[in-house]
Amino acid sequence: MRTKSQDDLWKARITGNGAVLLGKNVACDAHEPSRPVRVITHAHRDHISGLSQSLRECSWVLMTEATRDLLAVLRRKDLPRLANALGLKYGREFAFRGEVIRLLKAKHIIGAAQVLVEDEEGTRLLYTGDFKFPGTPVYEADVLVMEATYGRPSQVRDFEFEVEERLVELVESGLREGPVYIFSYHGKLQEIMQILVDGGVWAPFVLPKKVYEVARVCERYGMILGDYMPIWSQEARELVERGEPYVAFYHTSNYRRLRGREMAMRITVSGWEFSKPVREVRKGEYIVGLSDHADFEGLLAYVEECGPRLVITDNYRMGSGAVLAKEIRRRLGIPAVAMPSRTPVRRDLAEWL
Template identity: 40%
Template sequence: MLAAVMPNGAVLLGSNVVADSYHRRPVRVVTHAHEDHTKYLSRSVAESLFIVATPVTHEFLRILGHSIPQSKALSVDYNKEIEFDGERVKLLPSRHIAGSAQVLVEGPDGTAGYTGDFKMPGTPPMEDLDVLVVDATYGSPHLSRRGTEWDALGALIDIIERRSPESPLVIYGYNGKLQEIMVELRIRGVKETFLADDTTLKLAKVASRFYNVDIGDVRLYNKDELTPGSIAFLHVSKSQPMLKLPAVHIILTGTERRGPAVRVNDNVYRVSFSDHATFWEVVEYIKESRPKKVIVDASRGFDSKFMAEYLSKVLNIDAVSEP
């Protein structure tokens, strides 16, 4: 067995590596710092020999409160190969959040790769693998969003330009996505003062180095500083109590399919910005990758069985959905 996806979301690669959840294996890889990919990390820390991630992901994990002993925390740069018990392990670039990585394992029985979460363009496909485990957050065409991420970004900037002079803005999203948006807005000339809670601000400083973009004036969030001309960036979990504040509230979500931006009421918008590949982008990745077999990760995505059936019947690729 070169690869498998277990019921708890653990992705097994080769004989020694497990990614993004717990399994009794000596090497645990964390592809990125989102909660659904750090499951049971404390148990892996206790039982595995090494916790492997990119340097940025390790920094994110520390900021988010994960305790990994220095003796077990193995920071691996993109494209740098490590060897363990006859298998070679490599982390490859992935466009998702700062520090995200794909995982490639090469051993005597063949090659296995795992995309982790990714989006296109910007994620180089791993080619000619024996087995590819692929993320399919959007596993069928009906889950596709209207417009591209650039349409969503343009819609967000339009909201900022129209509403910022009259009202403070609050943008809600997940860790990683918030920092990416902060960077993208600065690149495009948005000059408003940024406010962020302590965790979001610490992650933003790390992401700023990763993207090599100066995010400029960013202050620790304080309710009194939430005035016109300022934009607060807060984790989506804080949106419900915050929606009562007099401000324009913008929720970043990959599940909004009615358009790039939808106005819910006078002061609430949903912007369709996602860090996951669409169904057709996943298909294009697989076409370029040319794997002998595909395992569609069913533990985190939607309609993974449809994706596997499409690959089998339309592209004539050996594909299954697991677990």
């Protein structure tokens, strides 16, 4: 006889191109031609795959309002005007062919959401999207689909409580010598701005176009980002020419291009750092270990609190889905499987099926 878990398994899965399918209608974070509802959990590149196709073909493309505004800046100017692109408030119910879809808060970048689909049989299918934990609210679910960026037992950060303070200290010490350049991702750059403002950093912030536009969206949704200016403004040009201290914020992809520029310090903010909060790579170059993702222990803690009957780990995006699924089975005794997977799902779940 099929167990309840086995039935649940087929209500959620992750396809070979990274679409997280929940219930009968919803595809999250990649386009899936057979699904009329596309959900975008947040504006990061690996979660908006096939956006244009979804906008052309899906009945609805759902996201939070902040994500819609970010994507209008980063990808599609016309997004707010498209009739099928819907900005949903957190917690608002969206009913579609017998299923109820809700976007729930996730701590990651502004606008980030978890997705909960409740089907006609009352089965709750939850996809976390990218999230940090603690900080992300946990909801009960029958099937939990979760990110697995830091899914290896070694990927634990013991220094999270001090990293923000250390970042502020580092930036302040750099500013005593001249301009400080910070490299990270959209959304996280603005979070760093907020950390520096909270930490009392006095120097002005200079931003290139996209970072500036994303900052304006973040402010619209309540973030406090201090005294920032676009790099093309008269004020910023004068600052740069005079070599006065300022903090510049760039997307990581510009790291090499800006090598020759006059600066006192170059800081890359990355989650892929587990040894210590601040590491000097070479003179004047640092990596700061600030992450917007749960570490391994955070992922396990989330699963425990959620109490699902089945976990599916994301093995498509950069991460360790297979390792995490194995550790969830072993440590928590909950059926867990990585998808997409090269090994048959049934083998991983043999004990429970």
